[in-house]
Amino acid sequence: MEPASKPSKGRGLIARTLLFGVVVLLLRFVYVVAIRGGSCTSGDFCFFSLPDELSLPGAGGIFRGAANVRFAEESVVSNELRRRWTSRVWPKAVEFYAAIFQDLVVQGFLSPTSKCLCIDTSLGQEVFALKEIGIADSVGISKNKSPPLVITGDALHLPFGNNTFDFIFAGRVLDQNLRLGHLAEEISRVLKSEGFLVLLTGSAGDRYSLHSLEALFPFCKKVRSREVDGIDSLKTLREIVFQKEELNLNVLHKGEEGENDAYPSSGGILVNNCPVSAHKLQLLRSAEPLIEEEPLKPWITLKRNVKDIKYLPSMVDISFKQRYVYIDVGARSYGSSIGSWFRKQYPMQNKTFDIYAIEADKAFHGEYASRKGITLIPMAAWIRNESLSFEVNHDLEKKGDEKGLGMGRIRRDSLSSGNLHTVQGFDLAEWLKSTVTEKDFVVMKMDVEGAEFDLVPRLFETGAICLIDELFLECHYNRWQRCCVGKRSPKYENTYGQCIHLFSSVRDSGVLVHQWW
Incomplete structure (x- = not known):
């Protein structure tokens, strides 16, 4: 009977050691969040960490962790944003979007030199995910300001010039906006020729709706359409990748002149x-x-x-x-x-x-x-x-x-x-x-x-x-x-x-x- 008891004692010792380690990590996490104000860095044993230094184009400051964001006109990030950035939802969302973007990099739709825009991103997870994988020139826009990742603006009146971005990402805005035609025109306007537009939607699950979505972007060609698991893996989403084609004005004018010829008289x-x-x-x-x-x-x-x-x-x-x-x-x-x-x-x-x-x-x-x-x-x-x-x-x-x-x-x-x-x-x-x-x-x-x-x-x-x-x-x-x-x-x-x-x-x-x- 004695030989059988030794493995049992060994397993008990390992279990107690692991439990002690979990308690140490838990106490350390409580100390970081409750005592130090929620600032998570890699040295604090947090399960999700913000980079030590993240440059923000046009922000006039340096991003040094969630609790130490310095902004041109605001000394610190609001407590509400700090709370959200240290929540469980934030790292899960960033991880999801980072995986989406990394695949787009592999496929050649996105590169480290791309100038990127994320439409209607209230918390900026999409923007942060882009920066996490090395695409620094990224910005988000939403009606609710979330500096330094997201600026305030209306997706129907984007505050950017024509042909500004190489890459545009639009997620939930498609399922919530009531003026999709106007939204599509604005997105097409600020996207560069040969640039890529990626749409992520819970709709477009049938051929009819997918065709309707494509019709909203007449100057773009669809280069990929696939199903992906949502953040919680319970809902399937559809990812559609468009590439903006270079406009040929001569072709457009010719089409307008020949419009009546497309419908010959049938004589009844x-x-x-x-x-x-x-x-x-x-x-x-x-x-x-x-x-x-x-x-x-x-x-x-x-x-x-x-x-x-x-x-x-x-x-x-x-x-x-x-x-x-x-x-x-x-x-x-x-x-x-x-x-x-x-x-x-x-x-x-x-x-x-x-x-x-x-x-x-x-x-x-x-x-x-x-x-x-x-x-x-x-x-x-x-x-x-x-x-x-x-x-x-x-x-x-x-x-x-x-x-x-x-x-x-x-x-x-x-x-x-x-x-x-x-x-x-x-x-x-x-x-x-x-x-x-x-x-x-x-x-x-x-x-x-x-x-x-x-x-x-x-x-x-x-x-x-x-x-x-x-x-x-x-x-x-x-x-x-x-x-x-x-x-x-x-x-x-x-x-x-x-x-x-x-x-x-x-x-x-x-x-x-x-x-x-």
């Missing part, structure tokens, strides 16, 4: 002018199928189909769009679709949408005056700017007449069972091109009583169809009537087959369109 035939990329094809494959066979009771079938609709924001992240726009073409009353459907049911992902209500019938104009966030366009959506004959009959609408004459519609003939009014029509496609851009998230609902067979081809002809992300389209055709078995409505000449062709053409262009009712 639908032409696909939209680049259908992989992320759009993936979405279209996930969309609910079109109802190919004509329903015998369309007023029931199409209404039920709404439950099967897969909304775009329910499939992808729309965070990286510059603006969010909903256009209701043929809006009628506020409660018809804006109030009853869009604002209540559409998944907006907590985004604020600019809403446009396009309605020619004067009977509905008054109620929009008190509606906030809605712009009324009191005209008829059309293929050109001209005066139109517009038919309405509100008496029949109240009675629920099958012909639906209460729904205002454009008439190009002299036949009418309702009241004809002269209204102003406008070119919807040209208006759309002047109102939104490809960087915006655009949702459109169109219920125009048969005019869709004019408006949709015009959207293709002008290329405006490419600006629409999601379209809810009601197609009007000579459907079966409720009142009479085997009898079709004489109100419309188009067939259900022509409606399916219209829907298919829109989807072929890369636009997610749904059959509306």
Whole structure:
């Protein structure tokens, strides 16, 4: 039994020695933090140390440990900053960013001679990490001053000249800023040609959002995109590396002059002018199928189909769009679709949408005056700017007449069972091109009583169809009537087959369109 007891005694001695060492280190740490005011240097046995001497460009002073920061206009760092720098969070964050930056150095995106900017870094961990790996010419900017690592400033109005930095890092600002388009323009402005921009975001997890993010930086090319573990390793982040391309003004001017040539006249035939990329094809494959066979009771079938609709924001992240726009073409009353459907049911992902209500019938104009966030366009959506004959009959609408004459519609003939009014029509496609851009998230609902067979081809002809992300389209055709078995409505000449062709053409262009009712 004695031989077995010797190893046991040896293990006990080792354990007591290790415990004694831990107690000594703990007492030393308490002394440093509590007695000496929290100054951590390598000689103080702290687990994280600041460099003994760190030069700060433009600061007019020397950084000598967290408790001894000398600044041009401030004698010492505030107690709050000192507390943060000696916390557990600070070294963990610095270690995380240092690993990110070291990999970027290895890949050639960052070098010791780079002039670096970190956007919206409130505590300066990113800046300190850059300096820790030997990149001295680094500065951060945030609304909250954190000298000497971070200066005060607005990311939307960067206080630097054009082409100032070789390297820019932007992390959480992408997930918090509501004016991403403006932010992207400012970042692009201060980044040198051939310089690198690194974005770190918790979004951009799908192809659609990644494409939207890339579109915010049109003069940069993506050189890398990968997933990385977050600081706590519980959340996956996406790192995207862009390189700013040298601008060729001759190419830009040529593109502007030839803009109209990109969309040849179709003569009424639908032409696909939209680049259908992989992320759009993936979405279209996930969309609910079109109802190919004509329903015998369309007023029931199409209404039920709404439950099967897969909304775009329910499939992808729309965070990286510059603006969010909903256009209701043929809006009628506020409660018809804006109030009853869009604002209540559409998944907006907590985004604020600019809403446009396009309605020619004067009977509905008054109620929009008190509606906030809605712009009324009191005209008829059309293929050109001209005066139109517009038919309405509100008496029949109240009675629920099958012909639906209460729904205002454009008439190009002299036949009418309702009241004809002269209204102003406008070119919807040209208006759309002047109102939104490809960087915006655009949702459109169109219920125009048969005019869709004019408006949709015009959207293709002008290329405006490419600006629409999601379209809810009601197609009007000579459907079966409720009142009479085997009898079709004489109100419309188009067939259900022509409606399916219209829907298919829109989807072929890369636009997610749904059959509306």
